[in-house]
Each structure stands twice: as structure tokens, then as C-alpha cells.
Amino acid sequence: MEFDTIAAISTPPGEGAIAIVRLSGPEAVAIADKVFQSPSTKLLGEQKSHTIHYGHLVESDSKEVVEEVMLSLMRGPKTFTREDVVEINCHGGVVSVNRVLQLVLRNGARLAEPGEFTKRAFLNGRIDLSQAEAVMDLIRAKTDKAMNVALNQMDGKLSRLIGKLRQTLLETLAQVEVNIDYPEYDDVEEMTRPMIIQKGEEVRSAIEQLIQTSLQGKILRDGLSTVIIGRPNVGKSSLLNSLIQENKAIVTDIAGTTRDIIEEYVNVRGVPLKLVDTAGIRETEDLVERIGVERSRQVLQQADLILLVLNHSEALSEEDARLFETVKHMNYLVVVNKTDLPGKLSMEDVQKHAEGKSVITTSLLLEEGIDQLEEAIAGMFFGGEIESTDMSYVSNARHIALLHQAKATIEDAIEAAGHDIPIDMIQIDVTRTWEILGEIIGDTVEESLIDQLFSQFCLGK
Numbered sequence: 136m137e138f139d140t141i142a143a144i145s146t147p148p149g150e151g152a153i154a155i156v157r158l159s160g161p162e163a164v165a166i167a168d169k170v171f172q173s174p175s176t177k178l179l180g181e182q183k184s185h186t187i188h189y190g191h192l193v194e195s196d197s198k199e200v201v202e203e204v205m206l207s208l209m210r211g212p213k214t215f216t217r218e219d220v221v222e223i224n225c226h227g228g229v230v231s232v233n234r235v236l237q238l239v240l241r242n243g244a245r246l247a248e249p250g251e252f253t254k255r256a257f258l259n260g261r262i263d264l265s266q267a268e269a270v271m272d273l274i275r276a277k278t279d280k281a282m283n284v285a286l287n288q289m290d291g292k293l294s295r296l297i298g299k300l301r302q303t304l305l306e307t308l309a310q311v312e313v314n315i316d317y318p319e320y321d322d323v324e325e326m327t328r329p330m331i332i333q334k335g336e337e338v339r340s341a342i343e344q345l346i347q348t349s350l351q352g353k354i355l356r357d358g359l360s361t362v363i364i365g366r367p368n369v370g371k372s373s374l375l376n377s378l379i380q381e382n383k384a385i386v387t388d389i390a391g392t393t394r395d396i397i398e399e400y401v402n403v404r405g406v407p408l409k410l411v412d413t414a415g416i417r418e419t420e421d422l423v424e425r426i427g428v429e430r431s432r433q434v435l436q437q438a439d440l441i442l443l444v445l446n447h448s449e450a451l452s453e454e455d456a457r458l459f460e461t462v463k464h465m466n467y468l469v470v471v472n473k474t475d476l477p478g479k480l481s482m483e484d485v486q487k488h489a490e491g492k493s494v495i496t497t498s499l500l501l502e503e504g505i506d507q508l509e510e511a512i513a514g515m516f517f518g519g520e521i522e523s524t525d526m527s528y529v530s531n532a533r534h535i536a537l538l539h540q541a542k543a544t545i546e547d548a549i550e551a552a553g554h555d556i557p558i559d560m561i562q563i564d565v566t567r568t569w570e571i572l573g574e575i576i577g578d579t580v581e582e583s584l585i586d587q588l589f590s591q592f593c594l595g596k
């Protein structure tokens with residue numbers, strides 16, 4: 136495909152040592168030649184591909200010097216976009232890099248839209264949609280593990296899996312056609328239906344396996360939203376500070392210290408947590424505190440995990456019991472804090488309310504119990520260690536939704552094949568499954584969706 140030539144600043148905004156302005160498109164080299172002067176005096180158009188050149192950028196008419204740069208020359212198709220690419224490495228000042236961008240825009244390039252370089256890599260067939268989406272995941276990855284998931288997807292691991300399933304579906308459809316068109320025996324139906332069921336089952340179970348990795352994949356990608364709740368003064372803010380190893384939240388012995396929601400990201404054994412400290416939940420006359428309590432109840436709704444904190448030096452109160460009731464149907468862990476103080480809390484009571492959920496004891500004052508808590512959190516979602524060899528987790532919400540749809544349609548096909556539903560109806564379900572899986576890799580997908588996906592990228596990517 137032939138496009139116009141785009142340009143953008145590909146490094147983060149602000150001051151840095153070096154900044155890059157990237158050009159891609161059929162005119163990239165010609166535009167660079169208009170504004171680049173090197174000591175060698177040779178035109179870039181005459182230079183070998185994949186070479187880097189020292190020189191100056193100058194105004195095309197006045198030859199006034201604009202910047203001193205290093206320029207990388209990369210001719211397609213062996214480039215990020217498969218088009219001709221020129222990268223101008225300039226000094227990393229805000230003014231400098233903008234000057235360079237303006238210069239190439241004045242000389243024929245168009246300002247790129249967010250994600251447009253990666254979009255071209257997709258449209259020119261270097262990567263498929265799931266690989267392109269992985270590029271964005273990679274940039275946003277907050278932990279090593281999340282980055283590995285993205286790298287694997289970028290490498291095409293998910294694409295290959297999806298490709299294999301679609302191939303099986305196509306072969307099944309082809310076989311159905313053959314059976315119908317060239318019936319060597321009269322028992323076409325008897326041959327065709329079991330084959331659809333067998334192949335359909337193969338595909339269904341593979342999809343199910345992918346879906347099973349998706350909860351973990353999503354956690355690695357988006358972080359586990361973890362809300363700390365408990366009565367005032369039990370040590371919620373102390374717990375946040377211990378987990379992030381920083382004194383971020385205010386801790387005092389005054390009940391009702393935390394009034395606003397405090398959010399912090401922390402990496403617990405490879406699991407990224409978005410930790411949320413909340414106002415202690417209790418009946419209160421204080422207006423500000425009451426608003427805080429109300430907010431605590433709201434953030435609870437969106438939590439993936441709840442840490443319910445109790446005070447070891449006080450008997451279980453009615454408010455504690457109400458908190459247990461609130462989180463009953465959610466993922467939660469109980470943290471019994473202040474074990475350094477004389478115990479008034481009956482652990483039997485706690486176990487009864489916790490209904491089999493883990494109960495961890497801590498003394499945040501003495502820095503005890505944090506290890507066990509971290510272990511319990513990681514164990515809850517990853518059964519101990521996160522798998523590091525086979526990182527083909529599905530992590531993207533769009534992909535997960537499509538996998539669920541694909542599973543439903545292939546199940547329809549299997550079900551229909553086992554009953555007296557006409558073969559052509561079953562073909563429709565199998566074909567639909569093939570299409571839905573195709574949307575994951577961008578093979579069968581609406582242009583508007585493609586535009587929308589790439590627009591979420593950063594500028595210059």
C-alpha cells in the first residue's frame with residue numbers, strides 16, 4: 136500500500152539527552168535530503184540503507200543551520216513500518232526537537248496521528264492486530280512479567296495459536312463441502328456430523344484454555360485493584376505504607392485520619408497491585424469523614440481483591456461483622472494486625488466469619504507478617520509463582536471478549552451437529568467462529584475499530 140509521508144517526535148516530551156523525530160513514507164528520504172547537509176556531500180538518496188550519518192539540518196531555501204544531528208537512513212521493506220524510514224537524532228531540548236519537526240513538516244511531511252507508525256506496520260502486513268496491540272501493552276507494562284507477556288504477544292505467539300485454530304475451522308468447512316458435493320456413499324450426514332463435533336471440540340477446548348489464562352493475563356496487564364478496608368485505626372494506612380515501603384499515607388493514633396482515597400502501584404512478587412487505602416468505615420457525625428466512608432464503600436465495588444484489616448487487641452465488633460458481610464461474595468484476605476499488643480480478638484470468631492478465606496497475622500509496628508501476606512496475595516491469583524516460561528496469557532479485554540464469543544458459537548455448532556439441525560446452519564456457526572477469531576488478529580475487522588484502537592497509542596509510536 137502507498138501512503139503519504141508522516142513525521143512525529145518519537146521520544147517523550149521534555150528535556151533529554153537526545154530526541155528522535157521519525158519520518159516514514161515514500162518521500163521520507165527526499166524530504167530529508169532537502170534539509171540535511173553532511174560533510175560527505177553525498178545525497179542520502181545515494182547512500183546505502185541502514186546507515187547512520189552525521190550532519191546539519193538547514194532551512195531548505197536559506198541554508199540557515201537549524202540543528203546538528205545524527206540521521207538514520209532505513210529503506211523499506213526491512214523497517215518498522217515496511218516503508219522508507221528516516222530517524223533524526225537531535226539534541227533533546229524542547230525547542231530543538233520541535234524545530235526539527237516543524238522543518239520536516241514545512242518540507243512535505245504530514246504530522247502523524249497517534250499510533251500511525253504502528254498502524255502502518257499493521258496495514259503493510261509486518262504485524263497483525265494482536266501484535267500491534269502488544270506494542271502498546273509493552274510501553275504501558277509496569278512489571279517485568281507484564282512486559283514478558285507483551286513481548287510474547289508481539290512476537291506473534293497468540294497470533295500463531297489463533298491462526299492454527301482458524302486453519303482447523305477452515306479445513307472442517309472444506310471437508311463438509313466435499314462430503315456434500317461428492318457423496319461417495321449415501322451416509323453423508325453420518326460422516327459429516329461426527330467430524331464437525333470432533334474438530335469443534337478441539338477448537339473449543341483450545342479456546343477454553345486461552346480463556347483460563349485471561350484472568351491472570353488481565354491482572355498482569357492492568358494490575359490487581361486491591362482495596363484495604365477496616366474500622367478506623369486498625370492500621371490500614373500503615374499496611375499501605377508497609378507494602379509500598381514508603382511513608383505515603385498519613386498514620387496517626389487518631390481514628391478517622393484517612394479521609395480521602397489514596398492509590399499507589401506496587402509490585403508484589405510479580406503481581407502488579409493498584410493499592411487503595413480508604414477511610415475507616417464507621418458511623419460518624421463528622422461530614423468530611425462521612426464522605427470518606429461513603430467513598431470507601433464505592434471503591435469496594437470495583438475491587439479485584441480486598442484486604443480486610445482487624446485489630447488483634449480488640450474483640451470482634453458489630454462493625455467488623457458487617458464488613459465481613461459486605462465482602463462475603465468477593466475475593467478477600469483477612470489481616471489481623473497489632474499482634475504485638477495483648478490479644479482480645481478471638482481467632483476462632485475470625486475464622487468463623489472468614490469462611491475458609493486466608494487469615495494473616497501482622498504487626499506492622501514490628502514489621503512482621505508482610506512476607507506471609509505477600510505470599511498469600513500472589514498465591515491467590517497465581518497459585519504460588521507466576522509461570523515465567525510459557526507466557527502466552529491473553530490479557531487484552533477485547534481479545535477476551537472475542538474468545539468468549541468464539542467459544543459460544545463453536546458450542547452452538549457442536550450442539551447443532553449432535554441434533555437434527557441442517558448442515559448449512561452448522562456451517563454458518565463454524566464460519567462465524569472463524570470470523571470472530573479473525574477479529575483478534577485483525578483479519579476480519581471493521582476499519583472504524585482499527586482507527587479507534589490505534590488512536591489510543593502515544594504520539595510518535
Ligand SMILES: Nc1nc2c(c(=O)[nH]1)N(C=O)[C@@H](CNc1ccc(C(=O)N[C@@H](CCC(=O)O)C(=O)O)cc1)CN2
Pocket residue numbers: 212213214215222261
Ligand atoms: N530508533 C528506534 N529504536 C527502536 C524502534 C524504532 O522504530 N526506532 N522501535 C520501534 O518500535 C523498536 C524496535 N522495533 C523494530 C521492529 C522491527 C523493525 C524492522 O525493521 N523490521 C523489519 C526488518 C528486520 C530485519 O532487519 O531483519 C521486518 O520485520 O521486516 C525495526 C524496529 C524499539 N527501538
Ligand SMILES: Nc1nc2c(ncn2[C@@H]2O[C@H](COP(=O)(O)OP(=O)(O)OP(=O)(O)O)[C@@H](O)[C@H]2O)c(=O)[nH]1
Pocket residue numbers: 365366367368369370371372373374385386387388389390391392393394413414415416472473474475476497498499500501
Ligand atoms: N501497636 C501497634 N500499633 C500499630 C500497628 N499498626 C499500626 N499501628 C498504630 O495504629 C494507629 C493507627 O494506624 P493507621 O495506619 O493510621 O490506621 P488506619 O486504619 O489507617 O486509621 P484511619 O485512617 O484513621 O481509619 C497508629 O498510631 C499506628 O502507629 C501495629 O502493628 N501495632
Ligand SMILES: [K+]
Pocket residue numbers: 367368386387388389390391392393
Ligand atoms: K488513624
Ligand SMILES: [Mg+2]
Pocket residue numbers: 371372373384385392393412413414415
Ligand atoms: Mg488511615
